[in-house]
Amino acid sequence: MAEPRYPLLVRLPGGRVQHAAKLAxxxxxxxxxxxxxxxxxxxxxxxxxxxxxxxxxxxxxQQAGR
Structure with a gap:
């Protein structure tokens, strides 16, 4: 099964919200x-x-299904 490209849930410094993210x-x-x-x-x-x-x-x- 394919997974989202932004699998992490993080807060950035000083942030007030939660973001979907991927590791650089x-x-x-x-x-x-x-x-x-x-x-x-x-x-x-x-x-x-x-x-x-x-x-x-x-x-x-799109690569996960190949």
Whole structure:
């Protein structure tokens, strides 16, 4: 089964919302579905979900089904 390309739920420093994110190649930073970049500052449990991430569909990896 294909998995979403943004499987992580994170909070960015100073953030007030939870974002869908994927790990950057450097292994320390993340890219969010709403096109932000930063070092995660926790998982954001208890925070509302980001409107920008909610408005973009989480793309499914096309390589998993091959």
């Amino acid at each position: 190649p450097d292994g320390e930073h993340v890219f969010t579905l709403c096109r932000k970049r930063g070092r995660p500052d926790g998982d954001g449990d208890g925070l509302p979900y980001c409107r920008g991430c909610a408005n973009r569909p989480n793309p499914i990896s």
